[in-house]
Amino acid sequence: MPLAQAEQLGALELDELSLRAAGLVREGQYAEFDLRESLLGFRWSLDQTLGAKIALGSLSLLNVPVHFQSTPSDELGIVEAYGEYSSPYGAFRFGLIPLEYGVEGKTREGDLQLPRSLMYSNRVVGLRDYGMRFLTEHKGYYTRMAVHNGEGGENLDGRVWFTASWGWTDHEKVDFGFSGRTGTTKPASTSLSGDTLAGVDPTLEAKWRMGTTYIHWAPHRWTVTLSGTWGEVEQDKKKGKKFLTGFFDLGYDLTPNFGVLGRFDYFDPNDKVKKDGQREISLAWVWRSREGNSRLYFIGTKVEEEGVKVNNDEFRLIWQLTPQSLNKVR
Numbered sequence: 598m599p600l601a602q603a604e605q606l607g608a609l610e611l612d613e614l615s616l617r618a619a620g621l622v623r624e625g626q627y628a629e630f631d632l633r634e635s636l637l638g639f640r641w642s643l644d645q646t647l648g649a650k651i652a653l654g655s656l657s658l659l660n661v662p663v664h665f666q667s668t669p670s671d672e673l674g675i676v677e678a679y680g681e682y683s684s685p686y687g688a689f690r691f692g693l694i695p696l697e698y699g700v701e702g703k704t705r706e707g708d709l710q711l712p713r714s715l716m717y718s719n720r721v722v723g724l725r726d727y728g729m730r731f732l733t734e735h736k737g738y739y740t741r742m743a744v745h746n747g748e749g750g751e752n753l754d755g756r757v758w759f760t761a762s763w764g765w766t767d768h769e770k771v772d773f774g775f776s777g778r779t780g781t782t783k784p785a786s787t788s789l790s791g792d793t794l795a796g797v798d799p800t801l802e803a804k805w806r807m808g809t810t811y812i813h814w815a816p817h818r819w820t821v822t823l824s825g826t827w828g829e830v831e832q833d834k835k836k837g838k839k840f841l842t843g844f845f846d847l848g849y850d851l852t853p854n855f856g857v858l859g860r861f862d863y864f865d866p867n868d869k870v871k872k873d874g875q876r877e878i879s880l881a882w883v884w885r886s887r888e889g890n891s892r893l894y895f896i897g898t899k900v901e902e903e904g905v906k907v908n909n910d911e912f913r914l915i916w917q918l919t920p921q922s923l924n925k926v927r
Contacts, residue, residue: 612650613638615707616918624908633657633671636706646684652677658706660717660724661749664782664799667791669720676725687733694730696743696760698722699776699824700811703762707919711881711896714844715864716826721794721842722778722807723749728757737765739774747780754783764811773812780805795830796838796867804831820848820858841865856883858896872904892917 617634621627638652656670679692697703701714702724716722728745740763747758757780764774787799797803807828814821825843829836842864850856858881865874881896894915900907 607641607643607648609639609641611638612640613652613705613707614918614920615705617706617709618916620914622912624910631671634706634709634712636676638677647680647682649680650677651675654706658724659726659749660720660722662723662747663720663790663794664792664797664803664805665748665786665790666720667789687731690730690732691728693725693727694743694745695725696723696730696745697741697762698760698778699762699809699826700772700774700813700822701824702776707917709917710848710858710883710892710894711846711860711879712913712915714824714842714860715862715875715877716824716842716844719794719842719864719866721826721828721840723747725749726758727752737767739764739766747782748786752786754786756781756783756786770815771813774810776809776811778805778807794866795828795840796869797830798832801832803837805829806831818850820846822846838867838869841868854885854887856885857881858883858894874903876901876903890918890920892919 613636615634615636618632619634620630633655636652636654636658638650640648640650642648652675653673654676656672656674656676658676661669675693677693677695679690679694682689701717702722712718717724726745726747726749728743730741730743732741733739740761742761744757744759746752747756758778759780760778762774762776764772766772781802781804783802784800790799792799805828807826809824809826811824823845827839827841829839831837844860844862846858846860848856848858860879862877863874867873877898877900879896879898881894884893885891894913894917896913896915898911900909900911
């Protein structure tokens with residue numbers, strides 16, 4: 598192919614590959630195997646300013662908020678598909694985009710260690726959605742702003758949401774900042790969801806707002822992540838109840854190939870209802886190959902409910918295969 602023609606077509610390359618095979622055993626005679634957090638992504642670049650990305654994976658990677666969907670889909674599908682234009686002032690994305698809410702939301706599947714926190718497993722906030730997004734950074738200070746459907750799919754209520762993050766990072770050891778999110782819903786999208794977050798009535802219009810403060814610090818051998826989230830709902834022009842959630846992660850590498858991880862995770866879906874909170878305490882052992890392309894996790898989780906006690910402690914085995922060369926490129 599002539600060089601000029603090749604330049605017109607651009608370049609297509611494998612951008613992201615994460616195979617995350619997981620096995621779960623839970624008290625109460627429940628067990629399953631899944632690949633839900635696995636992802637395959639390709640990027641096309643015409644030049645240094647114009648490109649596109651498409652990624653395939655389980656549709657549960659959209660993490661459609663609980664306001665809109667009662668049961669997430671595990672079917673295989675397109676989970677990212679957007680065009681991107683980069684300029685000296687920032688990057689603009691348009692399509693099915695990653696929202697990157699908080700430090701956890703910006704963590705790609707190939708970089709995950711522990712499973713996502715209770716905020717994401719309870720689908721308080723989405724991971725990906727249809728919309729447009731602007732990203733800019735100067736001397737480590739970054740701003741990410743997105744206007745999106747909110748529903749992770751068809752926009753049945755015709756409303757849009759706004760999600761943004763502001764912070765500072767050195768791209769190696771430190772990342773701290775604040776994320777905010779607000780939007781409104783109509784019964785056309787929520788009436789069948791069965792949503793009870795913050796005591797909301799899904800058959801009425803609602804206005805949501807939430808904020809998250811986070812810090813990630815990774816000095817030599819240590820990894821520390823702290824995140825706290827507050828949110829509330831307003832209906833009939835009256836401020837409603839609030840929800841609170843947050844987690845603390847601590848990791849230490851005993852050797853280049855072996856490490857330990859711990860997490861304390863808390864979720865209170867309604868601050869006006871007593872004994873409805875949930876706590877999870879996790880301890881994990883991780884083994885890594887010399888290159889870091891293969892990682893094996895043994896994770897035990899103690900689940901504590903503030904109300905009626907349920908025997909639902911968990912044990913997970915996760916084998917993650919991710920080419921580290923791709924992670925460095927992203």
